[in-house]
Amino acid sequence: MIKYRLSCSDGHEFESWFRSIADFDTQSHAGDVACPLCASTEITKQPMAPAVVSGRRVTPRSAPTTADPRANTEMLGMLRAFKKTVMENSEDVGTGFADEARKIHFGEAEERNIRGSSTMDEARALAEEGVPFGVLPPLPEDLN
Ligand SMILES: [Zn+2]
Secondary structure (H helix, E strand, C coil), X not given: CEEEEEEECCCCXXXXXECCHHXXXXXXXXXXXXXXXXXXXXXXXXXXXXXXXXXXXXXCCCCCCCCCHHHHXXXXXXXXXXXXXXXXXXXXXXXXXXXXXXXHHCCCCCCCCEEXXXXXXXXXXXXXXXXXXXXXXXXXXXXX
């Protein structure tokens, strides 16, 4: 297994696993490697030595188990890339997330990307009011 850092034509960076170097070349030429953020297939390899791990270490200990550890790792790579983009393009409003999201939705605050935390009740209330928001799933490293 070889892990590559990849970037698309829009500059999104993400990681993906391939069986071999040749496997990456074949898949990218066939347009089978797509950016998880914008689905661009113009993918370039980041200039970095690929990390090679033994099959035993592919799945982080604290990750949820699935039938296919490789699919799980690919999923985690996509989540990491997504989370990184959110982090870099949003304002942290902490526990005031629900209030701020509501204000932005009803035009009482400046429209911008925000992130923060909310309780389950707050999230449910936001959904009922039709305020759009997303939930970032916790990654294994967040739980450690
Ligand atoms: Zn992209």
